[in-house]
Amino acid sequence: MDVYLGTLTRMVTDDSRNSKSEDTPVDGDSVSQLLKDMTTVRFKEWYQNREFRQNIRDGKPYFNGPSSVPPSERHSPSKLLQCHRKIYYGQENAPEEQDDAEGILWTGRRIEEDVVLPFLQDVISTDQTFVRNSMWIDFDVEIQGNEVRIKGVTDPVLVDEESEPLLPTEIKTTSSIEYKDSPDRRHRAQLHAYMAGLSVEQDRNPTEGVLIYISRDTFEMKVFHVEFDTKFWNETVLSWANTHTEYRLSDNLPPAQPEADWECEYCSYRERCGKGDTPYADMSPKAFVRLC
Numbered sequence: 352m353d354v355y356l357g358t359l360t361r362m363v364t365d366d367s368r369n370s371k372s373e374d375t376p377v378d379g380d381s382v383s384q385l386l387k388d389m390t391t392v393r394f395k396e397w398y399q400n401r402e403f404r405q406n407i408r409d410g411k412p413y414f415n416g417p418s419s420v421p422p423s424e425r426h427s428p429s430k431l432l433q434c435h436r437k438i439y440y441g442q443e444n445a446p447e448e449q450d451d452a453e454g455i456l457w458t459g460r461r462i463e464e465d466v467v468l469p470f471l472q473d474v475i476s477t478d479q480t481f482v483r484n485s486m487w488i489d490f491d492v493e494i495q496g497n498e499v500r501i502k503g504v505t506d507p508v509l510v511d512e513e514s515e516p517l518l519p520t521e522i523k524t525t526s527s528i529e530y531k532d533s534p535d536r537r538h539r540a541q542l543h544a545y546m547a548g549l550s551v552e553q554d555r556n557p558t559e560g561v562l563i564y565i566s567r568d569t570f571e572m573k574v575f576h577v578e579f580d581t582k583f584w585n586e587t588v589l590s591w592a593n594t595h596t597e598y599r600l601s602d603n604l605p606p607a608q609p610e611a612d613w614e615c616e617y618c619s620y621r622e623r624c625g626k627g628d629t630p631y632a633d634m635s636p637k638a639f640v641r642l643c
């Protein structure tokens with residue numbers, strides 16, 4: 352017991368810390384060891400281990416393994432209007448050829464939660480309007496004789512006193528906002544899915560939303576008002592979803608035709624697809640692709 356009390360006293364007094372450093376000066380070997388341990392590999396191992404444990408603590412252990420293959424008719428709002436082939440590879444669990452842009456995703460979440468959400472709560476909401484962090488949407492729509500299902504979660508939604516949706520938002524962080532003069536079609540599609548889904552599931556039918564772009568570098572913000580456009584929803588968004596369901600059902604690799612070429616630059620399936628530097632092209636999601 353004496354030893355225990357003595358140890359405790361040494362730990363909590365400043366004097367003891369000083370004397371400890373005098374007793375055991377840091378030598379060159381200790382510094383060398385610290386430098387040796389501070390490596391890319393150690394950081395990667397630590398980060399992956401931390402994410403693994405966090406997913407378990409959050410009750411989401413399924414994030415620690417391969418995703419389950421979603422049903423053919425199901426679509427996520429954030430994937431609408433993207434390259435059919437890229438989405439197909441992702442849904443069928445084709446191995447990714449590069450790490451996810453974790454840093455960009457993390458920064459986006461932090462800016463949304465620590466900057467934009469407080470702005471909406473402190474400045475935009477009133478005594479009669481409030482901000483909900485997010486709302487689930489999960490609804491079926493019939494299009495050209497087929498049923499598609501859209502399931503996902505919104506960004507912050509301005510709601511009334513009954514917590515019914517008034518104005519959904521979609522927040523996008525971006526590297527450059529200077530030349531952003533109009534909203535991206537895919538982001539409009541995402542916001543349309545929120546408006547349609549909230550109208551199905553809630554008493555209010557929101558027909559307006561806002562797209563908020565914020566610069567990761569400068570925190571400059573641009574806001575675009577988006578009104579629900581039935582033609583765009585039916586003929587562009589739902590038509591895309593229906594086409595994608597048909598690719599999945601027929602098990603046909605969709606064509607390599609993204610709406611914009613830049614989509615290929617950031618794609619995790621470039622080599623498998625045929626847009627990379629290797630001789631591979633049009634490979635199935637299960638085919639083996641040697642990258643080095």
Ligand code: SF4
Pocket residue numbers: 434435436437606607608609614615616618619620621624625626
């Ligand atoms: S490389 Fe381009 S065309 Fe191929 S899957 Fe990716 S985004 Fe689509």
